[in-house]
Amino acid sequence: MDKYDKKSPTSFAIGLTVCFEAMEFGTVSKLYLSPELKTGETASRLIEMAKKKNIPVIVNNQKIFKSLSGKDNVMAIAEFLKQDEKLDPSSPHCLLVNPMNMGNMGTIIRSCLAFGVKDLAIVKPAADCFDPKVIRGSMGAFFRLRIAHFSAFEEYRKAYPEHNLYPFMLQAKKYLSETKFKSPATLIFGNEAKGLDRSYLEVGEPVLIKISGELDSLNLDNAVSIGLYELSKAI
Amino acid sequence: MDKYDKKSPTSFAIGLTVCFEAMEFGTVSKLYLSPELKTGETASRLIEMAKKKNIPVIVNNQKIFKSLSGKDNVMAIAEFLKQDEKLDPSSPHCLLVNPMNMGNMGTIIRSCLAFGVKDLAIVKPAADCFDPKVIRGSMGAFFRLRIAHFSAFEEYRKAYPEHNLYPFMLQAKKYLSETKFKSPATLIFGNEAKGLDRSYLEVGEPVLIKISGELDSLNLDNAVSIGLYELSKAI
Numbered sequence: 001m002d003k004y005d006k007k008s009p010t011s012f013a014i015g016l017t018v019c020f021e022a023m024e025f026g027t028v029s030k031l032y033l034s035p036e037l038k039t040g041e042t043a044s045r046l047i048e049m050a051k052k053k054n055i056p057v058i059v060n061n062q063k064i065f066k067s068l069s070g071k072d073n074v075m076a077i078a079e080f081l082k083q084d085e086k087l088d089p090s091s092p093h094c095l096l097v098n099p100m101n102m103g104n105m106g107t108i109i110r111s112c113l114a115f116g117v118k119d120l121a122i123v124k125p126a127a128d129c130f131d132p133k134v135i136r137g138s139m140g141a142f143f144r145l146r147i148a149h150f151s152a153f154e155e156y157r158k159a160y161p162e163h164n165l166y167p168f169m170l171q172a173k174k175y176l177s178e179t180k181f182k183s184p185a186t187l188i189f190g191n192e193a194k195g196l197d198r199s200y201l202e203v204g205e206p207v208l209i210k211i212s213g214e215l216d217s218l219n220l221d222n223a224v225s226i227g228l229y230e231l232s233k234a235i
Numbered sequence: 236m237d238k239y240d241k242k243s244p245t246s247f248a249i250g251l252t253v254c255f256e257a258m259e260f261g262t263v264s265k266l267y268l269s270p271e272l273k274t275g276e277t278a279s280r281l282i283e284m285a286k287k288k289n290i291p292v293i294v295n296n297q298k299i300f301k302s303l304s305g306k307d308n309v310m311a312i313a314e315f316l317k318q319d320e321k322l323d324p325s326s327p328h329c330l331l332v333n334p335m336n337m338g339n340m341g342t343i344i345r346s347c348l349a350f351g352v353k354d355l356a357i358v359k360p361a362a363d364c365f366d367p368k369v370i371r372g373s374m375g376a377f378f379r380l381r382i383a384h385f386s387a388f389e390e391y392r393k394a395y396p397e398h399n400l401y402p403f404m405l406q407a408k409k410y411l412s413e414t415k416f417k418s419p420a421t422l423i424f425g426n427e428a429k430g431l432d433r434s435y436l437e438v439g440e441p442v443l444i445k446i447s448g449e450l451d452s453l454n455l456d457n458a459v460s461i462g463l464y465e466l467s468k469a470i
Contacts, residue, residue, distance in 0.1 A: 103338070107457065110450065110453070110454060110457075111453065111454070113447060113449055113450050114446040114447055114450045114453055115447065116447050209464070210467070211349040211350065212349055212350065212351050214376075215348050216374075218345070218346065218460070219342045219345060219346070219460075221454070221456075222342065222345075222456060222457060222460035225454075225461060226460055226461055226464045229444070229461045229464075233412055
């Protein structure tokens with residue numbers, strides 16, 4: 001395989017930094033090195049790490065670099081196994097309901113790690129979080145999170161009944177700055193265009209980020225980062 | 236002119252929502268309507284607004300829709316005058332030093348409006364904030380801000396000497412959550428890749444957003460939105 005396919009059991013970590021993260025925290029099956037990668041400290045470190053983890057290193061596959069690099073000059077690509085993980089039942093969670101934008105997804109994964117939330121739940125349908133673009137946008141933070149998919153919110157709810165739920169909604173009455181998070185907390189965010197539907201007003205303690213009346217809403221990844229930032233003060 | 240040119244004195248607001256914002260708050264010279272725009276309430280409202288503001292309406296220019304619409308089905312385009320504005324000397328400011336990513340720029344403009352910061356200063360070199368992609372990314376919030384460019388930080392400093400300066404830096408010692416903003420405040424953010432250089436440690440009161448040691452830094456637009464969110468509690 002030398003192109004990413006949503007249905008394939010593997011995906012790709014593209015670029016040196018992301019490859020290191022993948023090998024350290026993911027399940028890498030192959031490491032591809034560009035013929036242009038100069039011998040030196042970074043190359044040696046990469047090859048040594050692959051050896052230690054029994055990962056085959058492939059150096060003569062220019063096709064994969066052509067198809068996956070885009071405009072960038074990429075020196076390494078790691079093929080890794082796509083897999084859902086079990087979330088930690090006692091840690092804080094971030095739950096995205098039907099997120100559709102891959103650019104947002106990468107940034108949100110990075111924000112989760114930044115604010116100490118290492119468990120991400122995703123309710124489908126959703127953008128493919130295993131897409132190499134998402135992995136790259138997360139700058140490899142992807143491999144340090146536990147990520148699990150659910151076919152509906154209720155499925156998530158049943159799996160983690162102990163979590164205190166905080167749906168972020170424009171219709172909520174309580175401001176984020178007044179919210180006292182109880183552990184373990186789950187921050188819930190809706191789709192980029194539609195947000196969460198009104199039924200979430202009955203779920204846990206709905207939260208509103210106070211913004212100017214001149215604007216409809218915040219960008220999803222900004223809302224998530226602000227929510228996680230406030231949560232990080234409490235955990 | 237039917238394509239955007241960085242050197243041109245005009246740019247384009249693309250899409251219905253953004254056109255309405257441009258006509259209400261910007262200086263629009265022409266309004267282009269797609270031949271596909273159905274007559275109806277929205278079309279009437281748009282045409283009526285153009286009439287009231289003496290803006291010529293052009294309906295037979297398919298070329299401009301072809302060149303500016305991209306993949307989207309665009310119904311209206313407003314050509315507007317690119318112009319710097321004087322910032323309000325007593326209001327809070329956001330100052331971006333050498334921002335290079337247009338995607339970030341649109342989102343940051345939206346966050347500024349969301350958190351009541353209507354004055355944006357940009358130190359050049361910088362991504363072109365007049366680019367139609369930025370305007371669109373801001374969802375038209377662009378037209379509700381005052382935006383001014385400066386050739387160096389010192390030029391900004393001299394123009395607004397009363398502002399209390401808060402550079403956001405990884406090397407800062409004081410956390411954002413402990414910072415008491417004094418009015419009028421200027422939040423300062425550096426370039427996406429490099430942040431602010433160390434000389435800003437001597438400027439005002441440097442601020443640090445506390446994040447996990449597992450990550451180098453936040454995405455610029457997330458950092459800005461969190462900074463503005465905290466500032467909005469104080470203003």
